Amino acid sequence: MPLLDLLPLAADIAFRPEVLLAVLLGVFLGVTVGAIPGISGDMAMAVLLPFVFTMDAAAAIGMLMGIYKGGLFGGSISAIMFGVPGTPGAAATMMDGYPAKQAGRPNSALHTALYSSVFGDLAGVMVLIFIATPLAALALKFGPRDFFALYIVSIVVIASLDKGRVVRGFAAASIGVMLSMIGRDPFTGAQRYTFGIPELAGGIGLVPLLIGLFALSEIMIQVGRSFHARVQTEAQRAAQVAQDAGYDPRKDKLSRQEFRSLWRAMTIGSATGTFIGALPGAGATLAGFLSYALAQRASRRPQEFGKGCMEGIAAPEAGNSATAGATLIPLFSFGIPGSGSAALIGAAFIMQGITPGPQMIEANMPIIYAIFILLVLGTLMNLVVSKALLPYYARISLIPPRIVLPIVVALAVVGTYAISNSVTDVWMLVAAGVFGVLMRGFGIPIPALALGFILGPGFERALRQALMLGQNDWGYLLQSPIALAIYATGAGVMALFFWATFRRGQPDAA
Amino acid sequence: MRHDLDRKFVVGACILLVLGVWGLWHTYFGHWRPGPGGGPMAIPRIMFLVLIPAALLMIWQAFRYPESCQTETVPMRVVGAVVIWALLYFWLVRNLGLVSSTAIMLCVAMLVLSPRPMQSLKLVIPVAMLSAGAFWVMFTQIAPVLQVRVWWF
Amino acid sequence: MMTKKTIAMSATIGLLLSATAAVAEFPSEGPIRIVTPYGAGGGIDIAARILAQVGEAHLGARVEVVNMPGAGGMDAANFVRQNGDDGYTLIISDYGPLITLPLLEDTPYQPEDWVPLTQVTEIAPTIVARSDAGFDDLAGFIAAAQANPGSVAITHGAYLSSSHLPLLRLQDLAGFATNQIPTSGGGETVQFLLGGTVPVAVTTPTTIAGAVEAGDAVPLAVASAERVPSLPDTPTLAELGHDVVMPVWYTIFATANVPEDIVAHLSDGIAAAYASDEGQELAARANVDARPISRADGLQDIYDATFETVRETLESVN
Numbered sequence A: 001m002p003l004l005d006l007l008p009l010a011a012d013i014a015f016r017p018e019v020l021l022a023v024l025l026g027v028f029l030g031v032t033v034g035a036i037p038g039i040s041g042d043m044a045m046a047v048l049l050p051f052v053f054t055m056d057a058a059a060a061i062g063m064l065m066g067i068y069k070g071g072l073f074g075g076s077i078s079a080i081m082f083g084v085p086g087t088p089g090a091a092a093t094m095m096d097g098y099p100a101k102q103a104g105r106p107n108s109a110l111h112t113a114l115y116s117s118v119f120g121d122l123a124g125v126m127v128l129i130f131i132a133t134p135l136a137a138l139a140l141k142f143g144p145r146d147f148f149a150l151y152i153v154s155i156v157v158i159a160s161l162d163k164g165r166v167v168r169g170f171a172a173a174s175i176g177v178m179l180s181m182i183g184r185d186p187f188t189g190a191q192r193y194t195f196g197i198p199e200l201a202g203g204i205g206l207v208p209l210l211i212g213l214f215a216l217s218e219i220m221i222q223v224g225r226s227f228h229a230r231v232q233t234e235a236q237r238a239a240q241v242a243q244d245a246g247y248d249p250r251k252d253k254l255s256r257q258e259f260r261s262l263w264r265a266m267t268i269g270s271a272t273g274t275f276i277g278a279l280p281g282a283g284a285t286l287a288g289f290l291s292y293a294l295a296q297r298a299s300r301r302p303q304e305f306g307k308g309c310m311e312g313i314a315a316p317e318a319g320n321s322a323t324a325g326a327t328l329i330p331l332f333s334f335g336i337p338g339s340g341s342a343a344l345i346g347a348a349f350i351m352q353g354i355t356p357g358p359q360m361i362e363a364n365m366p367i368i369y370a371i372f373i374l375l376v377l378g379t380l381m382n383l384v385v386s387k388a389l390l391p392y393y394a395r396i397s398l399i400p401p402r403i404v405l406p407i408v409v410a411l412a413v414v415g416t417y418a419i420s421n422s423v424t425d426v427w428m429l430v431a432a433g434v435f436g437v438l439m440r441g442f443g444i445p446i447p448a449l450a451l452g453f454i455l456g457p458g459f460e461r462a463l464r465q466a467l468m469l470g471q472n473d474w475g476y477l478l479q480s481p482i483a484l485a486i487y488a489t490g491a492g493v494m495a496l497f498f499w500a501t502f503r504r505g506q507p508d509a510a
Numbered sequence B: 001m002r003h004d005l006d007r008k009f010v011v012g013a014c015i016l017l018v019l020g021v022w023g024l025w026h027t028y029f030g031h032w033r034p035g036p037g038g039g040p041m042a043i044p045r046i047m048f049l050v051l052i053p054a055a056l057l058m059i060w061q062a063f064r065y066p067e068s069c070q071t072e073t074v075p076m077r078v079v080g081a082v083v084i085w086a087l088l089y090f091w092l093v094r095n096l097g098l099v100s101s102t103a104i105m106l107c108v109a110m111l112v113l114s115p116r117p118m119q120s121l122k123l124v125i126p127v128a129m130l131s132a133g134a135f136w137v138m139f140t141q142i143a144p145v146l147q148v149r150v151w152w153f
Numbered sequence C: 001m002m003t004k005k006t007i008a009m010s011a012t013i014g015l016l017l018s019a020t021a022a023v024a025e026f027p028s029e030g031p032i033r034i035v036t037p038y039g040a041g042g043g044i045d046i047a048a049r050i051l052a053q054v055g056e057a058h059l060g061a062r063v064e065v066v067n068m069p070g071a072g073g074m075d076a077a078n079f080v081r082q083n084g085d086d087g088y089t090l091i092i093s094d095y096g097p098l099i100t101l102p103l104l105e106d107t108p109y110q111p112e113d114w115v116p117l118t119q120v121t122e123i124a125p126t127i128v129a130r131s132d133a134g135f136d137d138l139a140g141f142i143a144a145a146q147a148n149p150g151s152v153a154i155t156h157g158a159y160l161s162s163s164h165l166p167l168l169r170l171q172d173l174a175g176f177a178t179n180q181i182p183t184s185g186g187g188e189t190v191q192f193l194l195g196g197t198v199p200v201a202v203t204t205p206t207t208i209a210g211a212v213e214a215g216d217a218v219p220l221a222v223a224s225a226e227r228v229p230s231l232p233d234t235p236t237l238a239e240l241g242h243d244v245v246m247p248v249w250y251t252i253f254a255t256a257n258v259p260e261d262i263v264a265h266l267s268d269g270i271a272a273a274y275a276s277d278e279g280q281e282l283a284a285r286a287n288v289d290a291r292p293i294s295r296a297d298g299l300q301d302i303y304d305a306t307f308e309t310v311r312e313t314l315e316s317v318n
Helices: A003-014 A017-034 A041-054 A057-082 A088-102 A106-140 A144-159 A166-181 A198-202 A206-230 A234-244 A256-260 A263-278 A284-298 A311-326 A328-334 A340-351 A365-398 A401-420 A423-442 A446-469 A474-478 A481-503 B007-029 B042-064 B076-096 B098-113 B117-142 C004-017 C043-059 C071-083 C095-104 C138-147 C165-174 C186-194 C205-213 C260-275 C277-285 C299-317
Strands: C032-036 C063-067 C089-093 C114-123 C126-130 C153-156 C179-182 C200-203 C217-222 C248-255
Touching (some): A017 A057, A041 A340, A057 A088, A057 A311, A088 A106, A088 A284, A088 A311, A106 A311, A144 A446, A166 B007, A198 C071, A206 A401, A263 A311, A328 A340, C043 C248, C071 C248, C089 C095, C186 C205, C205 C217, C248 C299
Parallel strands (some): C032 C089, C153 C179, C153 C200
Antiparallel strands (some): C114 C248
């Protein structure tokens, strides 16, 4: 059917009040639950799945996608305001988002996050609509050895993120991978590194580890400071109060010029996120971290990263949001759900009697195009809804730490428990918090450890599948053009980075 | 500014080194169920082979570049207090109910952190109640995922 | 302490998310929870959510679905063991967490600690080849595998999962060996099959439906007693002379301590809910082949038979 005949049909399906309302509600819910640590967009989508039965296809998928998009941005709100990543995908956004908030720029940080989220999301959706097929064909060609190459290059690039701490980065990454090995060996079911503790057999949960390492450890250090304030003298206290009240909403604006300087970071993030999103199994968290690392390499001011610079927010946020549209690419092209969220969307399609796969687009043209329209509309709704709410979120900065810190700890505890009602998860959270404090004390980069942990299982699966396919020949790992291309790209990025550092005359303390 | 060798940093790196050597030894001589594709010890072995040189380099750096290898003092007593508060709060949530224990524990924590507890009561109590209400909305109404009692009884 | 606006908002959202409860007789203490040992959006989850939609009229209580993934299903099973003796907390599961896991290691529960209430549906593990793999029937695949033992690569879900066990049993009975590559699940299985990494895979009819329709993959055989409605031309393994009947059932269980009259009430009520017009309509839309089997229809025998087959297969491996 030619596009011109199709569009009015699709528009008829999309532009109905109840459909638009469903999408709007989805976005609103997504932003809200995304900001709650422990409750991800996936969970909200799962809770709403039953309603999908009774809705029509466009409204149902539009609403679920709205939650997904909203959730990706919502996670960054708590990442920036509290240093607690609301969803794992927001962990990378936090690396500069939280320092920016502490530096008195929460409003700018939130706006940067929102604009880059919308930008990345639109990029992912456009790729889904216009060039899904070739990208999906490339993604389908990825075998175990290619995933192995992707994971190892990602780990290396992110372990060397922190200049001057590269060695500690590698130590952290290897510890992270080791932590992900705890539990059951996926290939034999045998227990590893559980030391006879039954609770460890299920492995360490991702969300408890992330919230503990990133958030709880930071809070512990801040409580130390805040408690210090309680026992100090009257004069010191007055200074502290002045500092706490130092946030001035009027000074905290994102200037047009500053926004323009973010294009490069946003483009890098969107491209990385779209590609990673289209790969089954890689996910929003990897997209965020990898975008951050690549944007830092490409930035004119790489030394600002980690100190609250807007580029360091724009890149990972564009990156993790770009996965929203892109994760549907393997689903639409081959019926392969590439992520948990894609599996839920796939389930919703199945509930509507549409089997995801190569024929679904042709067989259901008007509905699919209506969904495309709603994907774009959902992004714009996210922009409007969030833009209206941001000033209120930013005011959280006005509340003194002694009030906010206990709430955040309580939120982390209950949120972690809510993931799967597991007591073990809460123990993990607390242990990870203490471990995070120690890591901070030794200057060991936490993102490297987190990424090692996230990629560990996929890394192991890819390596062992490849070794099995190659009959235990390690050379098999290199006999793939895709893997070689990934290694070459990784080597190129690293070389560029070290060359640039060298030329600037900043000898790397390694 | 001159920096001396930070002993704590060296000790930390040594612990990593011991962990790495033990782990590597364990992947060769530990008790492993044999498995396909290099076995369950394949990735751990690679990771320990990364960890050992990293730990050695850290020790070398501590002597060569002491200025970039300083540890920060960690207020262990405060960390312990937060841990105890978090676990106590969690225990209460499971035994008393979500809303009541959130309100109580938030009050306690906010008052402890306040410079003048008695004068902060006016602010702390409503904020704690409001937060408990927000928790109720978030975890039992928006996303009914939490399997705990909500109220006192 | 909340503002009116907040209350109104939360009430609206609350209404949206949870249907109001109307309660009578046995289920007089609030909703019936159905715990799934897997994440949301999978086949079991969808099957459970159909009941959440239609169950109230037949059971007398609202039905809630709780996803409790973790520890290979042990978390969910333990939760139901600890909270389910009153019949208000049930588990919907395949045989993996309840039969395979206890047979493989020390679990706090045994297969006989569960009472099957109603079987919702049955999924046939399907052996499927890429269309350019060089064999278009099972005999061709077995011949190729026998010619070069251990060299034909084949993917399935997790190790010793319900897509792996039928393959192991077939290999044991037909006498051939393959290079079995475990994956993280259906998505990765199809990825490796269609991407050219492996020529053959074991997965479910739904997972592979799109690729079969497009002609990219050819189903070779299904491991159920009868042919699958969605793949009418694909023979069963039994038809081809291999005694491998290992369908994956999705069955709702109560713990063994639930009183008998409540078990009967639940068993019949759940079966009636799935058999109702509304239940069948939802199931058809969701591509779930809902053919409920209650205790009165002999569900206990099916459960016991599955236990025997799984035990034999696992013994043949070790």
